[in-house]
Amino acid sequence: MQEISHDVVIVGAGNAGTALAAQLLRLGARDVALLDPSRTHVYQPLLSYVGAGMATTAQTRRPRSALVPDGCTWHTQAVASVDPDAGHLTTTDGTRIAYGDLVLCPGARPDWDALPGSRAAMDEAHGSTNYLPELAPKTWELIRGLRSGTAVFTVPDRPVPCGGVAYKPLFLACDHWRRTGVLDRIEVVALVESPTMFGIPQIDRRLERAAQRYGVQVRTGTSVRAIRAEDQTLETTAGELHYDLLHLTPEHRAPEWIAAAGLSDGAGSFITVDERTLQHPRHRRVWGLGDAADTHSSKSGGALRKQVPVVAYNIAAARMEQPLHEYDGYSVAPITTSRSHLLLAEFDRDGGLQPMFGLRDLARPRPWTLAFDRYLQPQLYWHGILPGRL
Numbered sequence: 001m002q003e004i005s006h007d008v009v010i011v012g013a014g015n016a017g018t019a020l021a022a023q024l025l026r027l028g029a030r031d032v033a034l035l036d037p038s039r040t041h042v043y044q045p046l047l048s049y050v051g052a053g054m055a056t057t058a059q060t061r062r063p064r065s066a067l068v069p070d071g072c073t074w075h076t077q078a079v080a081s082v083d084p085d086a087g088h089l090t091t092t093d094g095t096r097i098a099y100g101d102l103v104l105c106p107g108a109r110p111d112w113d114a115l116p117g118s119r120a121a122m123d124e125a126h127g128s129t130n131y132l133p134e135l136a137p138k139t140w141e142l143i144r145g146l147r148s149g150t151a152v153f154t155v156p157d158r159p160v161p162c163g164g165v166a167y168k169p170l171f172l173a174c175d176h177w178r179r180t181g182v183l184d185r186i187e188v189v190a191l192v193e194s195p196t197m198f199g200i201p202q203i204d205r206r207l208e209r210a211a212q213r214y215g216v217q218v219r220t221g222t223s224v225r226a227i228r229a230e231d232q233t234l235e236t237t238a239g240e241l242h243y244d245l246l247h248l249t250p251e252h253r254a255p256e257w258i259a260a261a262g263l264s265d266g267a268g269s270f271i272t273v274d275e276r277t278l279q280h281p282r283h284r285r286v287w288g289l290g291d292a293a294d295t296h297s298s299k300s301g302g303a304l305r306k307q308v309p310v311v312a313y314n315i316a317a318a319r320m321e322q323p324l325h326e327y328d329g330y331s332v333a334p335i336t337t338s339r340s341h342l343l344l345a346e347f348d349r350d351g352g353l354q355p356m357f358g359l360r361d362l363a364r365p366r367p368w369t370l371a372f373d374r375y376l377q378p379q380l381y382w383h384g385i386l387p388g389r390l
């Protein structure tokens with residue numbers, strides 16, 4: 001067995017891991033390693049626009065080799081297990097890597113087992129999801145091809161990356177159907193699991209208004225229990241529903257090896273962390289952030305703008321027994337209400353609006369916020385956020 005060691009080991013070179021590695025190196029860290037088997041980095045927020053014909057798959061991707069910061073070691077193996085008591089992890093090819101500090105940010109993935117029939121429904125001709133990068137173009141094909149019938153969009157009240165963006169495919173599709181003159185012939189249904197559309201009254205009102213404009217039937221308090229792909233039927237808590245187009249937002253979970261290492265509490269799959277310091281409560285050299293961490297706040301790339309600097313600082317602070325910085329629970333949901341307008345919900349873990357720049361009105365649908373989200377934000381991501389400058 002090959003054995004190596006690094007001062008700081010980061011598992012997952014996605015949004016969180018790449019930005020953290022860059023920030024640690026900027027703070028003077030000398031021996032930082034990233035582990036990620038995937039050769040391609042996907043900017044996930046653009047997938048919503050791929051699913052609406054407003055971006056291409058190529059625009060979401062960059063070779064990871066071009067994004068790993070200078071001075072950082074990239075191991076292309078996946079982590080298979082972690083032994084936090086011994087202070088090392090093992091990769092899928094059997095390499096053992098010892099660490100001074102370990103940061104876990106392997107993201108979250110759809111939990112197909114949580115909803116019977118869901119994976120099969122995505123393989124079938126009428127179902128799709130923007131939450132699998134390879135299926136986002138199919139979402140747009142289905143939307144473009146539908147001239148009449150029933151279109152169903154699910155909005156679960158469960159762990160999902162950037163929960164509110166489940167509304168993006170709904171409103172982008174409705175606007176397309178209206179512009180092409182077929183909206184009147186399509187019954188559009190949003191199955192919303194929570195009691196209101198978003199959970200913050202000001203955002204609820206704006207989403208309800210958008211839904212009314214397109215004649216969307218919003219069925220709140222409705223859970224999907226199973227999908228029968230063979231006859232295009234959803235089994236819900238309010239009865240069965242036939243669909244001609246289904247966009248599914250699947251519940252997500254963290255990788256299994258996290259719970260196997262005893263790093264998640266109870267029945268959950270996500271890494272248990274102190275919601276403020278992002279440190280594991282028992283293993284003080286283990287940290288969690290991003291979609292894989294249980295921070296009791298909504299998972300999003302926007303949340304990482306606040307989480308990454310906290311962990312970058314806290315690793316050194318904990319070693320020097322200094323007070324730790326705290327993540328305040330900030331998160332975002334940019335929601336398109338049409339193909340030309342977007343509202344930006346910024347909120348804290350208690351559901352209070354928390355505008356980062358003090359501009360409360362960003363929560364009102366505007367054209368320039370959509371232009372920012374679609375065109376400027378990806379450039380900031382590649383050139384500012386991932387290199388640790390923002």
Ligand SMILES: Cc1cc2nc3c(=O)[nH]c(=O)nc-3n(C[C@H](O)[C@H](O)[C@H](O)COP(=O)(O)OP(=O)(O)OC[C@H]3O[C@@H](n4cnc5c(N)ncnc54)[C@H](O)[C@@H]3O)c2cc1C
Nearest residue numbers: 012014015016044045078079106107162290291300301302
């Ligand atoms: C369709 C969609 C739309 C979204 N829209 C928005 C939006 O508009 N605004 C917003 O703020 N957020 C949005 N998000 C959420 C945002 O993209 C995520 O919150 C963010 O990418 C999380 O970053 P992360 O680093 O935690 O995980 P990821 O970016 O998913 O990265 C995880 C990395 O870990 C690697 N990995 C996994 N397992 C292992 C292993 N065993 N060993 C080593 N490496 C491993 C993976 O290969 C991956 O590269 C959206 C997400 C999706 C899916």
